[in-house]
Every structure is written in structure tokens, then in C-alpha cells.
Amino acid sequence: MDDSIGDTATTQTDTASWRFAEPSDAGFLYDLAVALDPRIWRFSKHGTAPFRALETVGEYEIIAVLEQPDSGPFGFAGLVDLTGDGRCAQLDLHTAPVPGAADAARSVITEVLDAAFANGQIQHLYIERFDDDPDLIGHLDAFRLEVEIPEFAFVGGRLASRLTYGLSRDEYLTWFDTR
């Protein structure tokens, strides 16, 4: 594969693009966490008070804001929970609860993954979601379901399961070559 892929700070597809978050995006991230509460569990488990939410934003190593040319930011992808040796990380991936946002995210997720794995250290990437969250990665046919925690939390009036998907670097490279 071309090692330079993902080195660019922004990528644009027909419908959506991503860019690194800036301090001025904190408001968007906070609004998104509140709008989705409790679906962005990292925020919600501590409550969504603004001060605490800002601390949670600070836990991310990198945040990519997903946006569309006309309507602006509609979601984010945040790299977090890097292990001490940097081998494993989680990618939090969420979109605003508005029509078209999930489809727009699906159109740009490939570029986001390329950027994440462009960091040569990461050997394994995890993505978590509730069972009734939009599936933003299933169409890639790349990730494997690794853990399913039943009845993890009360979400949307029911006990939702928590799903963890994983993708190793080797699997990513194979997928990259065949896609």
C-alpha cells in the first residue's frame, strides 16, 4: 500500500469530508454528545455537564470532524484509549441524529481508517456502538465482532447491548489491497 495515504490533513469525498478538529469544534462536540445522550457513552457515563464534557474531549488523542460542504459538521471520529505501547486504540465514531448523516459518514469512513492506520504504531483498532446505533462500518466488511455485552445500558427506553468490533493491521492491509 502507499504509505503516504492518510498523510493529508483533510480528505473529501463526493458527499462528505473530514478534517482535524480545532478548539472551536468543542461546542459542536458538546452539542452532539447532548443530542445523542447517552449514546456517546464516553461522555454520558460521567454526565454531560459542560466542564466534564470538555475534560472528556481532552481524553482523545486525535479528533476528526466529519462535515459536508453545505451543512457543516455532522459527526466525528476520535482516536482514544491508546494502550501504553500505542498498539491498540479505540475509534469513537458518531453522527448527528439527522437524516443523511449516517450515509455521509459511511462515505468517508474509509479515508478515516486510512488515516488512523497511517500511524504505523497502531496494530489493532476497536469500534464500539450500541446495537441500535447506526452501523457505520458494516458495509466495509472489514471489522469482526469481538465482544457483545448484553443489556449494557438503558438507551432509548430499552436495555441496549454494547458491541465491540475489531480490525487488526494485517486485516486492514488485506482489506486495503482488495477493496
Add this chain to the structure above:
Amino acid sequence: MTAETAAVVRGRRTLLRHARPSDYDRLHQIDTTVGDRELWRYRGHVPGLDEYEAALWKNTHAILVCELLGDDTTRRPDPSGVGAGDVIGYVHLHDVDWRAGHGFFSIIAATEYRRTGLMLEACFLFGDWFCGNTPLRWLYAHAFEDNLPQFRSAIRNGFFRHLGAYRSRVAIRGVPQDVHLLGISRDDWLTSPTRARFHRRLDHRRR
């Protein structure tokens, strides 16, 4: 205080009680001899005794020590050195999420008491304790790939559900290892045939 009055839950061969400061030396000794896998919570380095208490209680809701009752001949490697009141391990309830109704726990057994069945009894007692003393719906435990066989009987007995494995989640001495997630549901445990059998045997013993 006698063992009986200190007990939180009592089994046939062991009891669980809350940890006391006088236990820290023993818990530290257990933690420093059990091996790399269990040291995950300390990120591979058990702090010295002077910093141990704070590290032990970080993100912790409860620590229940498992104490041996009466004479027991299951101790290894020296069955003759057995004494009632030995702390043979502990159960550690941590990272509790009250909003979601779940938490994590770890079972740490002193190396000389492994494969004796004593900590399995402690698991069952802990299941009763968490159902009777917390509102939690689920508890989870991590198990490393090469440590999973120690949990097989608890999975077979219906105490744990195997919820999956985070592949290559940790590196032990540079070698990636899967980390398995095991879960206990309150509803599963309270209606479990294993629990019913366990209590029948306890009742029989008490009569």
C-alpha cells in the same frame, strides 16, 4: 473480631469479608507473586507497600478478602501448614457504573491456592454478595488468553458467560494476547441451577 462475626458471606470452606488495613501486607504479597497477567490493573508494576493502599483502592467500590475456614487440606504445596484465617485471595469490585448498572471485578488467588476449588467457592459467594448488596445488573471480568482455563469450570457451571475476546488487546513481554470478557448477570446467577446446588450443600452442611 472472630471470623464468624466478620463474615459478609460464608461458604463451606471459605468466607468473604471486607478488606481491612491489616490485610494490606497479605494482599500486597499476593499481588507481587501472582504474575504479569493479574498486574494489568497496575500496568505491569505493583507499587511498593507505601503506595499500595491508594493504588489498590483506585476506582474501587469494594474489596472482599477470601479467608479459609477451619482446617483444610487443599492448600498447596504444603498441606500440613494450613491454618484457619489464612487469606487465600480477594475479589475486587471496581469501575462500577451505577447509571448503567454494571461494574467490573477481578478475582486474585494466591498462587499456592490455585486449582483447589476454593476460589470457585469464593466466586459463588461473591455472586450472592453482589446480588444482595448492590443494585448492579451485570458484572464483568477480564481474563487473559492463557489464564482462561482457570475460569473454565466457572463458565461450565453457569457462573460466567463468555461474552467475547478483545483480540491482541495486551502485550505480555512483547507478545500480544487476547483478553476475554466474562460476564455474570444478576438474573442468571439468582436462577442458576449451580447456585441452587451450592446452597443445598451449604444448608446440608449447616444442619
